[in-house]
Amino acid sequence: MKVLVSDKISDKGVEILKKAGLDVDVKTGMKPEELKACIGEYHGLVIRSATRVTADIIEAAKNLKVIGRAGSGLDNVDKAVASKKGIVVMNTPGGNTITTAEHTIALLFSLARMVPQATASMKTGKWEKKRFMGVELFNKTLGIIGLGSIGNQVAKKAQGLEMVVVAYDPFLSDDRAKALGVEKVPLDELFSRSDFITIHTPLTPETRNLINSETIRKMKNGVRIINCARGGIINEKDLYEALKSGRVAGAALDVFEKEPPEDFSLIGLDNVICTPHLGAATEEAQENVAIAVAEQIADYLVRGTIRNAVNFPSIPADQVARLQPYLNLAEKLGSFAAQVFEGGITEVTIEYMGDVSELNTAPVTIAALKGLLTPILEETVNFVNAPFIAKERGIEVKETKSAWAGDYQSMLALRIKAKDKERYFAGTLFSKKDPRIVQIDNFAVEIVPEGIMLLIYNVDKPGVIGNLGSFFGKNNINIARMHFGRESVGGTAISVISIDSPVTSRHLDEIRKMPNILSVKVLNL
DSSP: EEEEOOOOOHHHHHHHHTTTTTTEEEHHHHHHHHHHHHHHGSEEEEEOOSOBBHHHHHHHHHHHHHEEEEEOOTTTTTTHHHHHTTEEEEEETTTHHHHHHHHHHHHHHHHHHHHHHHHHHHHHHHOOOOOOOOOOOOEEEEEOOOOEEEEEEHHHHHHTOEEEEEEOTOOOHHHHHHTOOOOOOOOOHHHHSSSEEOOOOOTTTTTOBBBBBBTTSSSTTTTTEEEEOOOOOOHHHHHHHHHHHEEEEEEEEEEESSOSSSSOTTSSSEEEEEEESSSOSSHEEEEEEEHHHHHHHHHHHHOOOOEEEEEEEEOOGGGHHHHHHHHHHHHHHHHHHHHOOSSOOOOOEEEEEGGGGSHHHHHHHHHHHHHHHHHHHHGGGTTTHHHHHHHHOOEEEEEESSEEEEETTEEEEEEEEEEOEEEEEEEEEEEEETEEEEEETTEEEOOOOOOOOEEEESSSSHHHHHHHHHOOOOOOOEEEEEEEEEETSSSSSEEEEEOOOEEOOHHHHHHHHHHHHHEEEEEEO
């Protein structure tokens, strides 16, 4: 079998592929049309971030069985199209955890003591000792947004520096936070208390522009902000204005809305230090991910073993056809639930009812956990590590089975608990293959779980649907589907609206101000 390595990786990774008996070609720097022209002859593809594996390239990949990313991010792979074609997409989660955490700490020190600015000054022959007055890290409060694997490592290192660590992570249980030795706080409290703020969340509809002019106003005067996570989480124009005014004393940025940046006005500010997305750029990390992805691809192509796949669990081939629709339903249901649920999850019960209860449901449970955790941790979650991540985050996982499924042949439900709340989400298959969400708490619904959706709670009164329809028409946003449910006449109702284009924070604010609207949330499946 043939493997194409289209981005530069460590020679040790290439050697592992060759020793496994695979025919390996290393062709880096290809243009998309060149990759499309040659991809048809390969069974495996190894990439990093430079190669974009788009739908048309996947369609041309007639023999491709596996795509392996030497790293965690998979924004450059069309996973949905790959999954439809049965191509396994693998990554190497955790390979850059230590490296990115260390880079965060390096930027933290550099920001506090203005090391890059002082270096640049001296290189011009100056001795500006009074100009570069820094601040100590000792006893300062570090606010960590997102306490996944990287955020966890940053917390440990900051505790070693005797900093006070507070953290915001809506999916982290109180017990887990206590075990990590950090104080879990609401986001607004983190903003108001922190001397330094570091971001370690994926870029999702919920986190896009999380740091903006409004949230900056909630922060301490003279706060310093670090981002080694994803560009787009910080609104760069708003940060620029806050840095210019002195509201934010300094920023350290490794990631940007557009990479490489086209507008260098933010980067040009004296109180900004920056690096060109170097979070994972160490010899050790690049060697680790190259070795890992090579071993994973060799295992799959030579021995048929799937490891660290983001779109397929490891299940016997003869069960794939029967289980695949339920795997898809479980993952969609988990992702929907995660984006709706608010609070630190302590317990998840997956309920199997009807025909599905007679199947081997272990892979389906893993798919539900992957769906539940992916909106929180993005590319670090796959079908292998989802149960371990759930355990690490203090989430107890249970299963129940019942032959009774009410009006349906099969049903799959998630019962999610936090300390003071419980929510229920149920789904089924239409035509034995198409996933539908049919219950949210006490609301009977019929939702196609795909694309961009708005989940709206409102008072069941005339005019709500008309107002929403007029709003979307006025803003040239096309409605793909609308689903409704209510508990009782005149009580609380639920609307799930699928739309063809994203909405902005301004759109959401306008909807919230409409008569009888109780809440609105953006979901992306």
